[in-house]
Amino acid sequence: MNVNRAVLTLDEFTLQQLRQFPTATGELSRLLRDLALAAKRVNVEVNKAGLVDILGDDGSINVQGEDVKKLDVFANNQFVGVLKHGISCAGIGSEELDDFVVFDDEISNNSKYVVHFDPLDGSGNIDVNVSIGTIFGVYRRVSELGKPCTREDFLQPGNKQVAAGYVIYGSSTMFVYATRRGVNGFTLDPSIGEFSLSHPDIKCPPTGKFYSVNHGNFFQYNEGVRKYIDGCQRKTKENGGPYTQRYIGSMVADVHRNLIKGGIFMYPGTTDKPNGKLRLLYEANPFAFILEVAGGCATDGTQRILDIQPESLHQRTPLFIGSKEMMDELKEVSGLK
Ligand code: AHM
Numbered sequence: 001m002n003v004n005r006a007v008l009t010l011d012e013f014t015l016q017q018l019r020q021f022p023t024a025t026g027e028l029s030r031l032l033r034d035l036a037l038a039a040k041r042v043n044v045e046v047n048k049a050g051l052v053d054i055l056g057d058d059g060s061i062n063v064q065g066e067d068v069k070k071l072d073v074f075a076n077n078q079f080v081g082v083l084k085h086g087i088s089c090a091g092i093g094s095e096e097l098d099d100f101v102v103f104d105d106e107i108s109n110n111s112k113y114v115v116h117f118d119p120l121d122g123s124g125n126i127d128v129n130v131s132i133g134t135i136f137g138v139y140r141r142v143s144e145l146g147k148p149c150t151r152e153d154f155l156q157p158g159n160k161q162v163a164a165g166y167v168i169y170g171s172s173t174m175f176v177y178a179t180r181r182g183v184n185g186f187t188l189d190p191s192i193g194e195f196s197l198s199h200p201d202i203k204c205p206p207t208g209k210f211y212s213v214n215h216g217n218f219f220q221y222n223e224g225v226r227k228y229i230d231g232c233q234r235k236t237k238e239n240g241g242p243y244t245q246r247y248i249g250s251m252v253a254d255v256h257r258n259l260i261k262g263g264i265f266m267y268p269g270t271t272d273k274p275n276g277k278l279r280l281l282y283e284a285n286p287f288a289f290i291l292e293v294a295g296g297c298a299t300d301g302t303q304r305i306l307d308i309q310p311e312s313l314h315q316r317t318p319l320f321i322g323s324k325e326m327m328d329e330l331k332e333v334s335g336l337k
């Protein structure tokens with residue numbers, strides 16, 4: 001029977017991939033299935049978020065604020081829960097938690113992977129109905145199997161990721177993940193409650209028209225970055241322009257658009273915050289991995305994001321990421337590396 005790959009579910013797809021490696025254990029497929037399950041649960045709550053205004057006590061800013069925070073915590077609990085109760089993950093690092101969590105039970109101690117995630121990125125956007133997302137990076141542990149995982153497992157550079165992905169809770173809900181073999185996108189089909197393959201083998205166009213940056217910080221960027229942004233505004237038909245500036249303020253949505261359509265996303269260091277805002281382990285690294293597999297690249301301005309040796313769970317990094325040719329031009333104009 002001929003299976004139309006456009007309707008393969010996420011589980012079917014990962015199993016199909018697995019069949020090409022007869023020695024594989026299926027642990028990564030299970031891990032992805034666990035993450036997709038948590039994503040579906042979060043999706044249900046995110047979709048109801050607007051009702052808070054109707055159902056809340058008095059609709060004051062305070063109540064809304066607390067509720068938005070609760071959704072962050074809810075999302076975190078869902079992802080921690082599926083990974084802890086699954087059989088593929090030895091421990092996690094999360095934006096929501098102060099420190100790494102080592103699961104330390106018999107099954108988890110024999111699991112191959114550790115996962116970093118931001119359970120609900122861009123959550124400041126919830127109360128205005130703008131897309132938000134989940135971001136994750138998966139690493140093979142380096143510590144001895146059979147024992148609790150260690151700090152060393154969590155502090156590996158991004159080039160050691162075996163998989164990375166994101167979920168976008170937008171006009172539709174998508175689950176996109178990359179392994180070294182490719183990037184594939186799945187859209188949630190609400191009628192069957194499954195993620196179905198809608199964007200096979202995603203490649204980031206080598207160039208595009210979108211540049212995404214917080215212009216409000218313009219005068220806090222260094223001279224090279226300002227020069228590049230100035231150049232983006234001056235692009236004409238003659239040199240690949242004109243460009244369009246698009247900045248949602250929700251990294252998952254901004255980078256997703258640029259991945260599909262071609263573009264560049266920047267969160268540079270500022271005079272106030274030299275390392276910018278974004279976090280290395282669960283924001284920059286997963287996207288850097290995905291973009292590189294798709295043909296793009298990512299830097300902190302001095303080196304490849306994926307080569308940074310992490311020192312702590314919540315460390316921040318400047319981030320420049322996107323289509324290959326636009327990144328080359330950024331480096332040329334700004335003097336960044
Ligand atoms: P968060 O982790 O607190 O949600 O912040 C991360 C978000 C990114 O999704 C987005 O790109 C960035 O913050 C926007 O920040 P700014 O408003 O400073 O431009």
Ligand code: MG
Pocket residue numbers: 095118120121122283
């Ligand atoms: Mg975040």
